[in-house]
Amino acid sequence: MAAVPIPHQAMIRTDWELIDLLTGYQPAAVITTAHRIGLFGALRPTPRSGEELAGELDLDHSNLVALLKALVGLGLVEKTGTGYAATPYTQKRLGSERDMGLVVAKEAVFASAWARLGEVMVTGRPVMETWSVMLETHPEQARAFLEALDVLARIGGPRVEELDIFQPGLKVLDVGGGLGTYARRMAQAGAAVTLVDYPKVAAWAEEELSGSGVQVIGVDLFDHPSCGVAPDSMDLALVSHLVHDLTEARAVDLLGRVWRSLIPGGRVVVNDFAGESGPGAFGPLFDLMMRVETGGAAHSHKTLESMLAHAGFVEPVRMPYEDPLTVYVAIRPGNSEDVAS
Ligand SMILES: C[S@@+](CC[C@H](N)C(=O)[O-])C[C@H]1O[C@@H](n2cnc3c(N)ncnc32)[C@H](O)[C@@H]1O
CATH class of the missing domain: 1.10.10.10 (Winged helix-like DNA-binding domain superfamily/Winged helix DNA-binding domain)
Incomplete structure (x- = not known):
């Protein structure tokens, strides 16, 4: 099997180039x-x-x-x-505008976690508390983090509503949709969107999305067999920047729940950053970030495809976005006769 090439920036050749990196x-x-x-x-x-x-x-x-x-x-x-x-x-x-201030504040929090990278190497565990705990212990910090993700999604996230699989009138599930950046856009493009997230986040999303037409449901995705909605009910499900928070086994479990939420023939869209994404060391650094913060990983393209297959999806196709955007579309096989009435 061919080795997956690891992207790297131009090779360091001088002490001063190294010092430049070190003093970043x-x-x-x-x-x-x-x-x-x-x-x-x-x-x-x-x-x-x-x-x-x-x-x-x-x-x-x-x-x-x-x-x-x-x-x-x-x-x-x-x-x-x-x-x-x-x-x-x-x-x-x-x-x-507060936009980039939110991103700066997010990076300041993570810089202190990165200072403990050595611990992560030894223990194999992230240094930050789990997200569900943080929602209870530091709700303001958790909300500020989601607001920063909203900024990042607005300035650089893929336009799911512009994919050719998207049509007005589709029933779309935004899985772990955060404050609803993608949900709002898809609703504006004519979809009937349901956003599911932890109850605390769902309450914030409800405020943010008021008047947008998006339905918001508070649920722990791992407590419900089909992500908090009726099985076999959705045409399309978006799973954006959630798979990288999870180990491979947990991600397959989650994607299985997404599979059950979809109608046969329905599609899942996974938006993430693959571990081998460029430019430069972007993917490997993002991978380390997940190991420091969440215990997840920036999974490789191959792993993303195999996770989709293990969850029951077929025909995974990577959409033609430039790195580091990594967007896969895959299908829950079958047709409507496969669903017991
Ligand atoms: C990294 S954020 C991504 C937010 C948004 N989808 C985006 O792309 O910007 C992950 C989201 O998944 C939600 N999430 C993670 N685990 C969850 C669970 N077990 N149940 C419900 N929501 C969960 C988090 O609360 C958070 O809003």
């Missing part, structure tokens, strides 16, 4: 700190002096100016004669 934590710390201390909210398109900013944010003036200079070097702040101004991007995406 520094720009990340500058950006996450600037976000946490409220600097992006305090900067304006017109310059403000370091003194004024330090006074407003109650910070050490000299160290704040050092941080501002680093942000100038990183392309997020502009220095003019009289002070420091937000660039148009910073003003929009890190200032007035």
